[in-house]
Structures are given as C-alpha cells and as structure tokens.
Amino acid sequence: MQRRDLFKLVGLSIIASASLLSPISLEASSVSSTSGKDVVIVGGGFGGLSVAKALKKADKSINVTVLEKREIFMSCPYSNTYLGGMQGVTFEQLTHDYYAPAAKYGYNFVQCEVIGIDREAKVVKTTTGDFGYNVLVLAPGIAYDYTKQFPSWDAQKISLVSRECPSALMPGSEHLALKRQLDNMNDGNIVIVPPQKGKFRCPPAPFERTSMLASYMKQKKIKGKVIVLDTSDGTFAKNKAFMETWSDLYPNIVEYHGKAPIVDVDVKNKTITYKENEVDVTIKYEVCNLMPYNKVSPVIGMAGLQTTKNGFVAMNSTGFQSKTDPNVYVVGDCVGHGVPASGQTAIWSGKRASLQIVAQLNNSTFDVKSGLPAQAANVCYSMVNTNPAEAIMVQHEFVADADTGNINAVPNVPKPADGSGKFRSKGTGKLTTEWYNGVKRELFS
C-alpha cells in the first residue's frame, strides 16, 4: 500500500481513506512520524488553535493534529455585535477557514467527529479514522444540558425549543437563526434567558446580548422590551456596569428579573412561563433566546476524566494536565480551574498548556506555578451600545488558590479615566473591536 493511502500515527496504522482527508492532512507527511512527539488536539476553537500554534512555534519537531467537527471557524466572542446589528460587523468577520493557519504554522487539520477515546492505547477514534497520540489535548468546548434543566421535556420538545429559541452560545446555525428572527421580528418583546445554573461559557455574554438587542430595538424603533429572566439575585458578571448602562441608555427597554426560573416554553403560542415570588408568570415573546444549562462536551466523558463537583474536568495543580492522566491535557471551557470561560482565557490556557507539553515531550520540566499570579491574564470586553459603539470591560488576575490547589481568578471591573464617571466608554468600544481583531491576527494571520 502506498504511503499516501494510509494515515499512520505513532506506531498505529490507520488508516483512513485519503479521499476523506483535507489537503492539509495529506501533505503533512509528519503525521506518519513515530518520533514519540505526536500531539492530537480535539477542538479547533480559541483554546485548541492556540495550543496548536504555540506547540509548533516552540518545537517544530512536534507533530500536531487538530481534530475539529466544524468546517469553518466561527467566533462566539464579538458575535453579539453582529446580532445587535452594529454598523460594519458582518457574519464573515466572525468566521475563518482552518486551512490557512494550519498551513502557516505547520499543524495538521482534520475535519471529523470524535467517537471514542482509548487512553490505554492512546488512540482517538473519529469518523475519519483513528489517531494515535503521545499527548492528547482536549479543547472540545461545551454542550447544552436541556435534559437536566427541563426533565419533563422529551427529545422532540428539546429539539423544537432549541430550534425556535436558539441559544447562540455555540457558533453556527444558532447565531444565524437568532439573527434571522431578529431581522424579521415585529413589535414585541425579546426574552433572554441566561443559563440558570452552574458555570457557563462567557459569563457576561447573556448580558452583553441584552445590551446589544436593546440597542437594536432602540435603533430600529421596535416597540417592546428586552426581558431578562435570570436566576441570580443580580450579581452576574459585570453587573454594576451593565445595570448602569441599562439604566442610562435603555430605561424603558431592558427589564431584568432575578430569581426567575423558567417553568416552560410554548413555541407555538410564543409564550414563556417563569416563576416569580413562587407564582407562575406567563409572557408573550416575539423572539426568545434561551440559553440552557451548560455542561462539558461529551468528548470529556469519552476520555473518562475525573470531574469536579460542578462537572468540569479536575485539573492537576495549577497546570492544564488533567488530574486523571498526565498524557491528557484540557484547555478552554472544560477546565475545572476557577477561571471564567472566555476566549482570552482559552488562549491563555492554550499557550500555558503548550509550555508544559513541550517540556513533557522533551523530557524536561515545567513549573506550573511559574508566572503566577498572572496579572491581566484575562481581559473581557462587552459591547453595550451600537451607536455610538461603547463597551465595558473586566480583567482578571489568575492566582494559585491555596484552598483548591488550582487556578482562581480575581476580577476587576474598572472605569475609564475619561472623567465621565461611567463604566462604559467609546474608547472601550474601540478596544473591544481591537481585542477581537488582535485575536484573529493571533490565530489566523
């Protein structure tokens, strides 16, 4: 059999039809290496791509393969500006092909879906074939957990609600569907339901979206409200900054309800029922954006990794090695560290994980406590107004937590020194756009 017909990794022969593989994979002869330095990364989001690039930059002899189920990259960060119709923001700006960075940085990209992980044999099984590894990096992101949130709903109801009330926390059709609904909406209410329990992707996202859609209604002169049905008592991410903005800019549009758990959604009649002060309240909506509970991707379960009490992956000390297996690393939204699940955190964790992986593959050591505390390890902007573009921000210092032994985040929501006394500013709006442009430069150009 000819070499091009095989996909051979780390002594394992498999093993996929060449016609199924991307051009990048085919031209990457390194995938057949048996150098003992093969890294397979599951997930092509901010974290996974950061690991891939950082590994190749640090050590070109490492064979890096990214396995990703999506055809194109799409960013969740900054996508609320698209939903809010901010001038100059297009869907295309949120997307990128995977081939360009793979070619530029020298890693392999394979579009496929993971169907199993055999940690003993060090093999990832996918719809395209099996991939052997020396080090496995899991960066698969989140999944939704409608079943846990709505145990009485059957699969058909979940399917219907997820389609009609798109969550848009995972990139792709959900964003396009929600945008289409917004573009077509009549006067009436937009209901936003943030994840009502547990850790979730991008904690300020539902509230940035609230601001963006309120701005959209204001700009388009749509008569109605943006109603937030939350279960917190108002202590959500950047709450003071969001509340100040809503009070200043959208006093008759944003209506925030804390401690308001969802009871049911009737997509046929476009109503949603929630509890408030122990009483069921039913309201009509024109557009409903229901973000269900988040959980880790099923890929984590396939690997059989130990999880924390809240369902995220138990991490070894302050590094990104899983507690279960020193050859399996986790970055991005699935980590059990006490850090926000943001794009910037995913990038930071990806780069940091790569340092440890390079050391491991070269029989060296990496002090996982080095560089901690890390000042401004995470910075997260939220656009709150589209015209003019204004934003707020939070930055986190990452520290070694003496109680958990893991990394914890210390937040700070500053006000700009522009004399306004407000959290939001046009300057921060510009920084938001530059943050996103910089991230794209980092991953793709």
Place this chain on the structure above:
Amino acid sequence: MERRNFLQIIGGIGTIAVFPSLIPTRLFAENGQMFVGYGKVKLVDALGKPLLAGKLKKETAYIFNYPFVGTPSMLIDLGTATQKDVTLKSEAGDEYVWKGGIGKESSIVAYSAICAHQLTHPNPKESFIKYFKKGEKTVSCSQDKVIVCSSHMSSYDPASGCKNLGGDAREPLASIVLEHDIKTDELYAVAVVGVGKFVDYFDAFGDEMEQYYKGKREAKAEVSVQTKTVELKKYSKEVIGY
C-alpha cells in the same frame, strides 16, 4: 558619542559586544535575528530640527517611525535612570542583554510600539498603547511607569528593557537602540534588538499601510537620514488606555 549603549547578544558560542553604529548594515546573532542594525537615523521634531535629549518632556511618550517608514516606535525620557544589563528572553527562548537607557541621566529609552502580543500599535487615528507615568494607575499591572497595550492588557517595564509585567504577551517589546551625541545632545536610532514583529505587522495591516503610507511597499522602506518625532497625543488623535 556615548559608548554605554553598546549591545550584547548571548549566543551559543559566546558573547558578542558591539557598538551599533559601527555595524554597516545587519548583524545576525547565531540564534537568529535578535539584533538588526539599520541605517543611522537622526530624530527630529515636527519642523525637522534635531530633537535634543535635554529638551524631552519627562515621562512623555513620543512616536517616531523606525526602522521602516510604516513602523512606529516609542521614545520616553523616564526621568530616572533605568536598570542596566538586563537579560531578556524572547518567546522562542533566545536571550539577549538590554544595556539600559541613554542620555545624561541614563533615562531615555525607545521601543518598537508594535505590541509583542497581537501587534496592536499607534496610528494617526488612535493608539491603544500608552505610557502610564509615575502615579498613573493601569488595570494591567500593579506598578506605574509602564507601557500598556490595552487591547489585551499586556504591560511592559520600559526601565528594564520592556520585560513583560502582565497580560498575554510572552516577550518584551523590541528595543530601538539609540545613540546620544554628547556634544550636540542629538539622538539617533541605529538598530533593533529583540523580536521586531515587523514581518507579521506588514502582513496583517495591508489596508492601514495603504491608508497612511500610500502602500505596503512604501511603508516597508527603511527610514533614512532622519525621522520625525512627535508626542503620542499628537501622533494619534485619540489615546486609549486602561
């Protein structure tokens, strides 16, 4: 000519010590391009008159384009003497020695104003890079007298070669090697030490090069003879920093 601003590069086979102005064109350390000597360029003010070290406003960021027409660099008189002989490391692990500030007080420094993280830089419209002077607070790190790129909150210490203090940047800002003529008090830029990021910068900002420099090819031309040096707040219409 002041001689303390010579340069050391630590490489695999020993230490090289050079006076930048004595390098005719380019010098490559054995570990790559940690040092590149460019043409000796005089820093001048907006009227074309030589910028005098003694006339610089203390703790005020100035911008001059160097080593290329389209690459902004930042000049600051920190007001106090910098550290000396600071060993710095690039993201790739290459080490080099930053010798310290120049001028009467050893307080004048210059760095590429292209962020080592994701290439954010000042342009005539706006700057997200700013120098935070003594007593001015930034959320990026706990100290003052720092250069901060606020788009991703990377902060650098200009008194120690712009080593990283906070944020996601993994290497210092590239340092612009200056010479100070003691007799005339004039300042010259002669070289770049560290990781310049210029190739990535030109790749990423083609539109901007077109907008401000008539094109990428024009922006990529090396600066020669002299370069205009103006305060950052005049170079960019808006300076934004946290």
